[in-house]
Amino acid sequence: MPVVAKPYPLLHSVALVWGLSMSDPCITVEGVMKRFGAYTAVDDLSFDVPAGIICGFLGPNGAGKTTSVRMMLDIIRPDHGAITVLGKPSTDQQRERIGYLPEEKGLYKKMSAREVIAYLAGLKGVAYSEALRRADDLLERYGLGENKRTKIEHLSRGMSQKVQVLATIAHEPELVILDEPFSGLDPVNQQTLEDLIRDLKARGATILFSTHVMQHAERLCDHIILLARGRKVFDGTLPGARALLPQRVKIRCAASVPSDRFASFGSATVTPDGPDQDIEIALGNGASPRDILTACMDSGSGLSNFAVEEPSLHDVFVHLVGQHDAVGTAPGETQS
Amino acid sequence: MVAARDLKENLSTKGFWIGLLMMPVMFAIIGIVPSWIARQQSITTFFVLDRAGGNVDVIDKGMERGYARAEMASLQSYLDRYVENPAPAGDAVTLYPHSSALDSGTSQISQADIDRFLAMGGSKGVLARAEPYLVSGAPGFEPPRKQFARLPLPADIGQAATPEAFIAEARPYLTGAKKIAGRADDNPVTAAIYIPDGFGKPGAGEASRHISMWASESRRQALGQTIGGILNNDLQTRAFDSVGVGPERVAAIRDMKADIDQYRIRNQAGAAGANQKVGLADIVRQWAPSVLCFLLFQALIFTVSLLLTNTIEEKSNRVIEILMSSMSPHELMIGKLLGCAAIGVMLLAVWGLFAVVLISLAAGPVKEIAGYAIGVLTSSYLLPAFIAYFAIGYLMFSAIFLTIGSLCNTMREAQNLLGPIMILMILPMLSIVIIPRDPNGTIAEILSWIPLFSPIVMLARISSNPPVWEIAGTGVLMVATAALLLWGSGVVFKRAILRSGAPLRFREIFALISSDL
Secondary structure (H helix, E strand, C coil), rough: CHHCCCHHHHHHHHHHHHHHCCCCCCEEEEEEEEEEEEEEEEEEEEEEEECCCCEEEEEECCCCCCHHHHCCCCCCCCCCEEEEECCCCCCCCCHHHHEEEHHHHCHHHHEHHHHHHHHHHHHHCCHHHHHHHHHHHHHCCCCCCCCCCCEHHHHHHHHHHHHHHHHHHHCCCEEEEECCCCCCCCHHHHHHHHHHHHHHCCCCCCCCCECHHHHHHHCCEEEEEEEECEEEEEEHHHHHCCCCCEEEEEEEEEEECCCCHHHHHHHEEEEEECCCEEEEECCCCCHHHHHHHHHHHHHHCCCCCCEEECCHHHHHHHHHHHHHHHCCCCCCCCCC | HHHHHHHHHHHHHHHHHHHHHHHHHHHHHHHHHHHHHHHHHCCCEEEEECCCCCCCEEEEEEEHHHHHHHHHHHHHHHHHECCCCCCCCCCCCCCCCCCHHHCCHHHHCHHHHHHHHHHHEEEEEEHCCCHHHHCCCCCCCCCCCEEECCCCCCCCCCCCCHHHHHHHHHHHHHHHCCCCCCCCCCCCCCEEEEEEECCCCCCCCCCHHHCCEECCCCHHHHHHHHHHHHHHHHHHHHHHCCCCHHHHHHHHHCCCCCCCCCEECCCCCCCCEEECCCCCCHHHHHHHHHHHHHHHHHHHHHHHHHHHHHHHHHHCCHHHHHHHCCCCCHHHHHHHHHHHHHHHHHHHHHCCCCHHHHHHCCHHHHHHHHHHHHHHHCCCCCCHHHHHHHHHHHHHHHHHHHHHHHHHHCCHHHHHHHHHHHHHHHHHHCCCHHHHHCCCHHHHHHHHHHCCCHHHHHHHHHHHCCCCHHHHHHHHHHHHHHHHHHEEEEEEHHCCCCCCCCCCCHHHHHHHHCCCC
């Protein structure tokens, strides 16, 4: 009956609006697998990237980051599984809403900085005159105003990489995917790029960036996805990642204090240093730093330093990747 | 947008402009260089020891007549160009009977013509008479350079009895060790000639007709031929004289020539002018397609090479991945095809423009040829065929080149794959030398049915009325091939464009294509 059929389009459009809302994930990857010949690049990968956040896509070289990113962009197709980007299957043409900086950077050498940005924005549907205006704006804002008419071949590597980042965002995408954006940049430019990524988030965009330099991820990310050998080994927040490893407490006290006093709080490493000793304790058994401090106070034996160290993301990374590698070479499997 | 960028990028490269100007410049060079070389050539000098006597005069006179012949030919084309139209009849403007541009060489100039020319006072005399009829602003006549100059025998060379003795004395002059006194030219004498006693004595037999010439390698042939020709002539004339045939009679006999009128048979019986005389127009008609084929080939090679370099550039500078995130491989491919096609069209347009400019500036025989060429182009299907075959040829070869571009990361890798493809492109070019002689022969027919060869081969044949079914058949085959190649290259392009490893082998390429079926 035609009358009954009517509400469906309405419902559908309501669903669409909901599909684009901030609370829904911006990227959903479900059971994705990709093989290149005999090599499995990505194996049964599933995760969500919530909208409006900065998400770090971490992993060692060859972990499958670039392959996953290319599948999200529909540059290559997964062998199994499904990917939803911005509420639609990634095969849907919605490239205007995505900005992508590939791992291998490069631009047309013979074009000027503003032309390249405007051209690439133009490919994403921005009118050329508007694209040129935005290119000039962006180049001014990020310190390349003097070079906007310089040909790419005459720019330094770092500069041209900055130009490429700007070209990635000139069409004001809702989702920005940056593959190793920090590689090849000096510390000053790395800082500029971090600022830029925060600017993007402030504007409401979702940012997914891959890196194997943990400091950037630590400073920027709301959410972290860690890959190793094509599999996901961690998916969660930064505090969540840190919680995977024990806190460490470093104390310096008189050498006369017996080190087994701290054994009940976790594993302790002792380094004697003349009349003093340095003790590092990886907390365990539900112990807290306060317990150690109390223990020290009780002894009253020359505590001269007390420090609590959160595990760094780097530690978590090494820990998780090492563990995964150990799994990967378990008996019964052959290492390639 | 991809098309527009590729177009713009190519317009800003040096290679494009070189390619654009190459063709006109090449034609200009073909036109100018020979005369330039002729002008640069230094004069060939020689001296003669004539033991027999009288031969120096014969050589001098012969050289004078030879030069008069060259002078007449260039004076005639000068007059053709600068005497106002309609040209007044008479000696002053017609030095010898020349019928058309192609015949304006020196071969038609008879001994009688030369006599008449010399009697008129040479080029000076002719120019004085032609003066009133020259168009205003005509430049002065520049006579051709003299090829040879006989020098007087140096004083220190004696009347040597043998060639060996003569050359012993003459050698220093040829090597440049000695100079002839009072001569401004620093160059060594080019040749020394020894004419022995009793040369050409009537009834003395073959042994008496022997002279010796020493010369530097490069000039020996031209001088030897000229001197030989002059002396032969003299020997024969004297021999005729001894049997009672005077020199005038001999000259008249030598000027006798059979005139062959060539006609061509038309396919369409009963058409107007069924027996047309073969003229310059027919020669143009016969060879114009070959010239067009050459242009087609050049334009094709040029545009598809640009396509290849652009694709490889985008791969090697990694822009390709950004592009792939902005559009589908098919969109990218079509954009590139259109961009480079626009380049090709521009290239042809500019060449065409050059041709038009050249033709409008041309005068004399060139104008005549150009007129016939235009006639051939406008009266036949050549021009539309050229455009159609360019389009189809472009699609076929661009598909191949795009595939190569998508498979390779560097030009170096591409070169390896290009080898066989280039042979495929050049083969039909070799055939256009054969085809005009037998446009509907077996070789031409076989080559026509090889799709990659068809555009050039069929263009070469098209003005010779090949069977309609052949035009249609090869056309369909070509279009089908182009479609197939484009489809295949689309598949490979899509799969291979992001690869950065070693180029795929042919087997792997076929595996790619078949996996998409």
